[in-house]
Amino acid sequence: MAIQANRPYAGAATDHTADLARLQTRISALDADNATGGSTLVLKKILVNLRDITRRVGNIRRYFDESQAAAAPAPSRAAEHGQFVAHQEIELQALSQNLTMKSAVFRHAMRMMLACLVAFGVSHWLWRGQHSYWILMTVTIMLKPGFSLTRQRNIERISGTLAGGALGAAVLWLLPWTEVQFAVLVLFMVVAYSFQRTHYLVTVVFITAFLLILFSFLGLSYIGVVQERIVDTIMGCAIAFSAGYLLFPNWESDQLTDFMAAALRANLAYLRQLANRLAGRPLPANEYRLLRKDVYVSGANLAAAFQRMLAEPKSKQHRPTETHEFVVLNHILSSNIAALTATLREAAPAVPPFPPESRRALTSALANLHKSLTKIAPDKAGPAPELGPAEPVAANATDDKLLLEQLAFLQKVSGDIGKVTEVLSEKAKAL
Structure with a gap:
């Protein structure tokens, strides 16, 4: 009840050591008495279970005792906890080790630089739209150190963009009222950023629909925004996928x-x-x-x-x-x-x-x-x-x-x- 109510336990502690010792003595006496003709194995197992229950209850009691003894952990315990945390010192040697092609970090940096240069060239000279920066943005988000994660993010990005474009267009076509569209806009924005760390696909779907509704308030044609968003996304994903596979891959x-x-x-x-x-x-x-x-x-x-x-x-x-x-x-x-x-x-x-x-x-x-x-x-x-x-111990086992x-x-x-x-x-x- 104290645990469920999250309050200190004020009951008196009970020591069952003497009771358990008496049970052990009586079970041993049954073993010595050959007249019974029965086995005490079940009794011994029950005794082991009782000792285990007593130990567990004692651990729960110690939790309350330690929490009441001091609000902050003792320095010795804090030092012990520090052993379980990985520490990395700032060293110049770590920098030199990552300035070689044997380093996965350096290879990914080179891969990202070349992919961004290609994306910038495509958006600046080959495909100049109102939001051509989406190509470069997609590359920086999609390209990951590992090929498997790059591939997964590309699939989620493309499928989420297609689904989000359809969802945003449906909202703008079926709900022509500005007040309703604004309410949906706020809802989509909340959902998109709520799942940003856990479900990237959901984030892409709702942030794409959110952007379509937002651009429609700015007077842009949502059909044109949908087309440009899809084309830019596909081009950026293609560049990121190709870079992850061809440029210094890290298998x-x-x-x-x-x-x-x-x-x-x-x-x-x-x-x-x-x-x-x-x-x-x-x-x-x-x-x-x-x-x-x-x-x-x-x-x-x-x-x-x-x-x-x-x-x-x-x-x-x-x-x-x-x-x-x-x-x-x-x-x-x-x-x-x-x-x-x-x-x-x-x-x-x-x-x-x-x-x-x-x-x-x-x-x-x-x-x-x-x-x-x-x-x-x-x-x-x-x-x-x-x-x-x-180690020398009792040899009665x-x-x-x-x-x-x-x-x-x-x-x-x-x-x-x-x-x-x-x-x-x-x-x-x-x-």
Whole structure:
């Protein structure tokens, strides 16, 4: 109720530690009593659920306690939050690195400059209309660093202009009253700018109709404005599309190797922290969160690059089936590592060292990922990872069959990633 009402919780905290300990004692006593002849497995699972519920309620309580303790976060917490934000220093070296044709930024700048020169020449000498600046404006808006986004924006721009021209003409023809047209004009303007950041197609449709109604108030023929708007848009889109395809193109398939290497490095570090946890060593919360962030960011970048590659011409797509398999396997691997790590983090502070079977599975998985990284990016692979010795803890634990199955699955997925990587690396060498 406090959460729903957004007010502080004033109830007294209840400590169930003693109650849970008594339940644990009684369940252990049932295990020692052979006369019962029953299994206490269900009772143990219920006890685990009760501990989990208690922990979750405690986390909710701590939220209220921390929010009441101080209105502003502590300096230490602010410093911790700064670790999760990417920082980029202003350096002259960054400028020099972008003054070469190897830089995607420099290539896009050259591409934009040449496309704008062509658009200016066309609008100034070949097609001089009342609003010929629309050609140059369309080029600057449509031409993007990536070909796939340029292609998508061109399609949305042309289709939106056609639909908006039809909508504006219909309003001017069916609603001849000036007051009604002005009301529609205001409505279209609000809709156009409301969707500018989210749905570009909707923005183009309504801003085109808005411009037609606006020019009709200035005494221009809306039929002529529609024709000029459509012709200028098509010409600008054609120049932008041709520049994106012919002038220093930046194909996604040429950059996928970097995204794959980043995903492999992130999963390799993620798997090593899982090995440290299984070895009985504590896992710092911030270190775990930073590793998890790197895995999520690298996986999202890889998936986005793959989707952009699919929007490019077929001749520029290199091994799309194997690349898709790599993306899927990478996601499966990171998801299973995250699930297993979260389970171990919620366990006791010190877990027993992993048995020989799990150690072999972890060693094999780490070796597979490192081998794949070496094939993708040999200069960024680094030394082969090794598992450190397990910390001395209580030796009363038995092998967990479920844990061994999960680790064996991680080993299998990493092996599959190695096979796909080998195919992709061979294709890259052939090119």
